[in-house]
Amino acid sequence: MKLAVMGDIHGNHIALKACIAHALEHKADEFIFIGDYITDCPYPQKTMRIIYEMQRRYRCYFIRGNREDYMLNHRNNPQERWTYSSASGNLLYTYENLSEQDMDFFESIEIHGVYDKKNYRKFRYCHGSLTSSKELLLPDNENMESIMKGLDVDLLISGHTHIQESRMYGEKKLIHPGSVGVPWYYEGRSQYMILHSIEDVNHPFGWEEEFFQLPYDVGRVREELESSGLYEKAPYWAKLVTHALETGEDYTTPCLTMAMDLCREKEGNVQWPDIPVKYWDMAYTHFIH
């Protein structure tokens, strides 16, 4: 059995197509999608079209990421303030370009899943952690040891970190397949993995991961960012996403944090998403030279 595991697509349908084509060439039998299908790259409907086509044509498993949770929360709380600005413009743009069908699809899936099939070793997968779509399963997470210790299987797969790596915690293994759409490191090449089932009953996990980093047409994503209007609707966010796509260095979160800190320092308070442009500009020039 070969399982293609893809996560953190973030609306990058061009990278997604490259990964799917590669996985099919490598004879992937099934696909596991571990969330964050949308936001950051434009035209989310193009990504969702591919997702539905995959669902029709192949054996696929889907779970939800924190970005889908943001969309669902917004549907349930329409009074939540999202404006066209660097902080929330990308979310608002994505929300306006999703259909009811997309929202219902997100609502129908869980934030974690279990692969439990006869003749194969059971493992679990999630976007963030098994209990939160936005928890980062990284070594500096203070819950890390107890999460892995409490796991009822030997292998856990999670996304959200955008870092492609595997780590051991005691006898248990945690694998991050990396990000399809806004990949970190490897000069921004698109990342996913194939899990190969291992027949040896003495194998510690029953599965072995093979990581891939694929070049794709980043220039086309940049063109779509331009044509979508995202450089006007979410100026600094779109510029930071472009930088991440072109280099594999993602400063979106540190830049947002710094802009908010600067605003709080100078104005005495800060209210997301209303962060004045001058603080975005200061933070942006701090990170991007």
Ligand SMILES: [Fe+2]
């Ligand atoms: Fe995420």
